[in-house]
Amino acid sequence: MTGSWTRFNIVSIVAGFAFLYLPIVLLVVYSFNESKLVTVWAGFSTKWYFELFNNRGLLDAAWVTARVALVSATVATVLGTLAALALTRYTRFRGRVLFSGMVFAPLVMPEVITGLSLLLLFVAIGFDRGFMTVTLAHITFSMCFVAVVVQSRLLTFDRSLEEAAMDLGAPPVKTFFAITLPVIMPAIVSGWMLAFTLSLDDLVIASFTSGPGATTLPMKIYSQVRLGVTPEINAVCTILIAIVTVGVIAASVLNKRREVQRRRDAQAAMRV
Amino acid sequence: MKRVATAVASRLVIIIPYLWLLVFFLVPFLIVFKISLSGTVIAMPPYTPVFSFADGVSGFFANLARLSIDNYLWLVEDALYVNAYISSIVIAAVSTAITMLVGFPIAYGMARAPAALRPTLLMLVILPFWTSFLIRVYAWIGILKPEGLLNQFLLWLGVIDEPLIILNTHTAIFIGIVYSYLPFMVLPLYASLEKMDYSLIEAAQDLGCPPIAAFWKITFPLAIPGVVAGCLLVFIPAVGEFVIPDLLGGSRTLMIGKTLWSEFFNNRDWPVSSAVAVVLLLILVVPIMYFQQVQARAQEQDR
Amino acid sequence: MKSLGSIRRSFAPWADASAKPYISFENITKKFGDFIAVDNLSLEIFEREFFALLGASGCGKSTLLRMLAGFEAPTSGRILLDGQDLAGIPPYRRPVNMMFQSYALFPHMSVEHNIAFGLKQDGMPKADIERRVDEMLKLVKLEQFAKRKPHQLSGGQRQRVALARSVAKRPKVLLLDEPLGALDKKLREETQFELVDLQHDLGLTFIVVTHDQEEAMTMADRIAILDKGEVVQVATPAEIYEAPGSRFVADFVGTVNLIEGELKERENGVARIEDGQGLTILTEDAGDAAAGDRVWFAIRPEKLKVSAAEPDRTDSNAAEGEIYDIAYLGDMTVFHIRLDDGRIVKASTMNSARVSQELLTWHDRAWISFRPDAGVVLTR
Numbered sequence: 001m002t003g004s005w006t007r008f009n010i011v012s013i014v015a016g017f018a019f020l021y022l023p024i025v026l027l028v029v030y031s032f033n034e035s036k037l038v039t040v041w042a043g044f045s046t047k048w049y050f051e052l053f054n055n056r057g058l059l060d061a062a063w064v065t066a067r068v069a070l071v072s073a074t075v076a077t078v079l080g081t082l083a084a085l086a087l088t089r090y091t092r093f094r095g096r097v098l099f100s101g102m103v104f105a106p107l108v109m110p111e112v113i114t115g116l117s118l119l120l121l122f123v124a125i126g127f128d129r130g131f132m133t134v135t136l137a138h139i140t141f142s143m144c145f146v147a148v149v150v151q152s153r154l155l156t157f158d159r160s161l162e163e164a165a166m167d168l169g170a171p172p173v174k175t176f177f178a179i180t181l182p183v184i185m186p187a188i189v190s191g192w193m194l195a196f197t198l199s200l201d202d203l204v205i206a207s208f209t210s211g212p213g214a215t216t217l218p219m220k221i222y223s224q225v226r227l228g229v230t231p232e233i234n235a236v237c238t239i240l241i242a243i244v245t246v247g248v249i250a251a252s253v254l255n256k257r258r259e260v261q262r263r264r265d266a267q268a269a270m271r272v
Numbered sequence: 273m274k275r276v277a278t279a280v281a282s283r284l285v286i287i288i289p290y291l292w293l294l295v296f297f298l299v300p301f302l303i304v305f306k307i308s309l310s311g312t313v314i315a316m317p318p319y320t321p322v323f324s325f326a327d328g329v330s331g332f333f334a335n336l337a338r339l340s341i342d343n344y345l346w347l348v349e350d351a352l353y354v355n356a357y358i359s360s361i362v363i364a365a366v367s368t369a370i371t372m373l374v375g376f377p378i379a380y381g382m383a384r385a386p387a388a389l390r391p392t393l394l395m396l397v398i399l400p401f402w403t404s405f406l407i408r409v410y411a412w413i414g415i416l417k418p419e420g421l422l423n424q425f426l427l428w429l430g431v432i433d434e435p436l437i438i439l440n441t442h443t444a445i446f447i448g449i450v451y452s453y454l455p456f457m458v459l460p461l462y463a464s465l466e467k468m469d470y471s472l473i474e475a476a477q478d479l480g481c482p483p484i485a486a487f488w489k490i491t492f493p494l495a496i497p498g499v500v501a502g503c504l505l506v507f508i509p510a511v512g513e514f515v516i517p518d519l520l521g522g523s524r525t526l527m528i529g530k531t532l533w534s535e536f537f538n539n540r541d542w543p544v545s546s547a548v549a550v551v552l553l554l555i556l557v558v559p560i561m562y563f564q565q566v567q568a569r570a571q572e573q574d575r
Numbered sequence: 576m577k578s579l580g581s582i583r584r585s586f587a588p589w590a591d592a593s594a595k596p597y598i599s600f601e602n603i604t605k606k607f608g609d610f611i612a613v614d615n616l617s618l619e620i621f622e623r624e625f626f627a628l629l630g631a632s633g634c635g636k637s638t639l640l641r642m643l644a645g646f647e648a649p650t651s652g653r654i655l656l657d658g659q660d661l662a663g664i665p666p667y668r669r670p671v672n673m674m675f676q677s678y679a680l681f682p683h684m685s686v687e688h689n690i691a692f693g694l695k696q697d698g699m700p701k702a703d704i705e706r707r708v709d710e711m712l713k714l715v716k717l718e719q720f721a722k723r724k725p726h727q728l729s730g731g732q733r734q735r736v737a738l739a740r741s742v743a744k745r746p747k748v749l750l751l752d753e754p755l756g757a758l759d760k761k762l763r764e765e766t767q768f769e770l771v772d773l774q775h776d777l778g779l780t781f782i783v784v785t786h787d788q789e790e791a792m793t794m795a796d797r798i799a800i801l802d803k804g805e806v807v808q809v810a811t812p813a814e815i816y817e818a819p820g821s822r823f824v825a826d827f828v829g830t831v832n833l834i835e836g837e838l839k840e841r842e843n844g845v846a847r848i849e850d851g852q853g854l855t856i857l858t859e860d861a862g863d864a865a866a867g868d869r870v871w872f873a874i875r876p877e878k879l880k881v882s883a884a885e886p887d888r889t890d891s892n893a894a895e896g897e898i899y900d901i902a903y904l905g906d907m908t909v910f911h912i913r914l915d916d917g918r919i920v921k922a923s924t925m926n927s928a929r930v931s932q933e934l935l936t937w938h939d940r941a942w943i944s945f946r947p948d949a950g951v952v953l954t955r
Binding site: 017020026079080089090095118139194197201204229233237244 | 281282284285286288289290292293294295296297298299300301303304307374375377378380381382384385386391393395396397398399400402403404405406407408410411412413414415417421451454455458504505508509511512513514515518519529532533536537542545546549552553556559560561563564567568
């Protein structure tokens with residue numbers, strides 16, 4: 001849809017983005033506040049960042065979170081990609097309706113339900129709660145997000161590429177690794193990133209499924225936030241925001257650069 | 273030999289994720305349901321086990337007789353739970369409506385933006401979604417509290433004489449939900465608006481329809497799939513929301529996600545919290561299935 | 576009486592000095608940023624005329640149409656419709672309707688609701704709307720499809736719904752943006768005649784934008800050929816084809832052989848052109864070219880006669896060469912002949928008889944010949 005971009009359109013976009021970004025910007029700004037009183041500006045300071053490094057509990061939680069996110073995102077990406085393939089490539093198999101239901105439901109399922117049910121499973125089979133259980137829980141809900149991301153790419157995938165490969169003599173499994181996988185790779189990578197940040201962010205499911213010694217960073221932040229806003233928490237949040245922002249922007253810049261390069265190549269080819 | 277490998281591989285593509293979801297998604301629900309029917313004891317785990325393979329078939333039927341719906345009766349009898357369900361649904365519905373009103377102009381503006389600008393705008397909408405939910409909710413505490421930045425700003429402007437009480441009210445929850453779930457509303461709306469052929473609007477105008485009427489007769493009806501998807505994406509998780517009412521709503525707000533949390537962590541009443549979860553799921557089962565249908569239909573169209 | 580193209584036209588208001596134009600584009604310029612889509616263009620169109628804007632993509636023809644419909648405002652200049660300046664009138668208040676290239680059928684409305692849409696905007700009484708919709712459905716032969724949604728129709732049916740919707744309001748002018756572009760060749764040819772009949776029956780003014788010269792030639796009373804935002808020539812199809820004003824027009828419409836040379840002399844209505852490589856052309860129609868001018872002699876392939884024997888040269892031009900390529904198209908045969916000076920010319924012969932006496936084949940020696948009134952002399 002194009003057409004004239006009216007003043008109303010511009011104003012609503014600017015206002016919408018201000019609403020989306022202002023709270024985050026304020027949080028970041030006040031993490032550099034000298035004062036302990038978070039809402040009173042008392043000059044620039046980075047002292048809260050240095051204090052973080054003396055906070056043993058916070059650092060431990062960050063380490064746990066990083067490991068959980070890394071492992072769960074990786075496994076979830078494999079499982080989610082398989083699920084996406086199953087959904088797009090096999091339109092008929094027994095229990096497909098149930099399967100697609102189980103893939104889509106976690107996207108909207110209230111986290112308290114997912115968390116509670118997973119916890120009760122782990123208790124029922126006598127699994128000790130800890131690093132392992134949090135990771136399993138994160139794999140389960142983030143694989144569905146990966147599946148959706150990869151699936152939307154597979155739906156627009158030109159099947160004749162695969163047919164061409166098979167026509168030229170590549171057996172199906174080889175075709176998948178030589179043709180399909182490279183083509184859908186960008187979607188898989190963004191699926192991994194999504195799974196990683198979902199795990200990084202999760203509070204509710206982790207609270208249910210985690211045990212002693214496996215406190216994640218969001219759990220740590222939450223327990224401190226309940227006591228009130230502190231500049232130290234602002235600093236942690238700022239670091240997390242920075243990591244995610246840099247990651248996402250870097251990925252999209254890389255993507256864009258590849259796209260620009262591709263277009264330039266195509267133009268050069270046209271001229272020849 | 274190769275053909276066998278291919279056949280096995282193609283089966284595995286389905287079987288592995290299927291099994292995983294069965295074990296970690298479906299079975300847990302059955303366990304929740306089972307526990308919601310058992311009694312509370314002070315032990316670890318704090319409920320009487322209802323089934324055990326050691327009991328054999330006769331034990332199974334004996335146990336079946338022991339199942340009780342006491343926990344569900346308890347939910348109905350205690351007004352606290354009923355009120356929590358109702359207020360969760362109301363709060364989620366109102367927030368969804370506000371999110372729609374806020375999100376539509378943004379999505380509409382994005383869809384009409386110059387094509388070169390759209391990917392950037394899209395990324396700007398998605399970016400907050402990548403940053404932690406908890407952090408984004410937390411950011412609002414500093415803004416909304418009585419001595420917070422919003423009140424400081426309004427006092428400075430001279431619009432108000434004394435600080436507004438926003439934190440720990442329903443208003444704060446509405447703000448929190450609208451803020452956190454806005455991208456979920458904007459993205460499907462944008463997708464359906466962007467797909468729309470602008471010549472439809474021109475055709476309507478050409479046939480004598482002024483722009484605002486054309487919006488209601490053409491643009492909005494065609495955006496309805498996006499509206500439905502966006503509303504479901506906001507409404508369903510918002511009903512069971514825990515973090516937002518807990519951090520912004522204060523102790524007096526009743527929302528079922530919070531109730532479940534405190535039943536579980538504070539009262540350690542696992543059977544009752546399971547029953548709460550089962551009822552919540554029953555309430556949401558219709559919108560969730562509708563969401564899946566919408567999702568499947570959108571997929572069919574993409575094919 | 577001699578006339579171009581073998582058709583006599585009774586409807587020719589453009590040739591009548593007292594006729595007032597119905598639509599006038601006066602010095603219209605339209606810029607998009609730095610890009611000039613339409614450049615100081617003036618054009619007059621008459622009532623009940625079937626007018627075609629013909630040009631390659633990006634020539635400004637669609638922009639012109641969209642300015643008339645009101646979707647774009649001219650950067651400068653004005654557009655008059657029936658004496659009224661259209662500036663500032665929004666599209667929804669203009670007495671013109673448009674048939675969109677994409678058809679722009681409302682996907683959430685049935686065929687009858689699509690057709691009724693414009694009538695409802697005018698606040699027409701319900702009974703009248705129903706009557707008009709029925710009439711329109713009958714006109715485009717879609718009576719049994721009234722309740723269908725656009726996606727349940729074939730391409731040709733959609734095209735007819737779009738047409739019915741745009742004429743339902745009886746606009747003063749109907750604008751058609753590539754109306755047949757999405758149809759396959761056979762359907763397109765049928766529909767061309769249907770459109771002409773419809774225009775005649777309804778007595779409306781039609782302006783059609785197209786890049787397809789055949790479409791424009793078949794349907795239009797007059798054609799304006801556009802290039803880079805400017806009108807190159809406005810004329811009847813026969814004039815455009817038989818008396819193109821420039822090499823661009825000659826080459827754009829149909830196939831043409833262009834022979835560059837110098838006009839040596841004009842005498843008794845005959846001009847002599849020499850190309851400097853031994854070819855001399857005698858022609859009657861030299862326009863305003865004067866002796867000593869650099870000119871291009873343009874001649875259509877079907878005006879060239881191909882023969883194995885040397886033709887009688889008293890009343891015609893002739894040259895000898897070798898048959899280089901032959902394309903048999905059924906209704907005609909196209910010969911590519913390499914003249915002895917190396918130039919390749921195209922000549923086509925109607926296959927009006929099933930069996931032919933004179934057989935020519937690849938690499939045969941052959942003659943081409945043409946009468947002095949078969950081609951035109953171009954100076955641009």
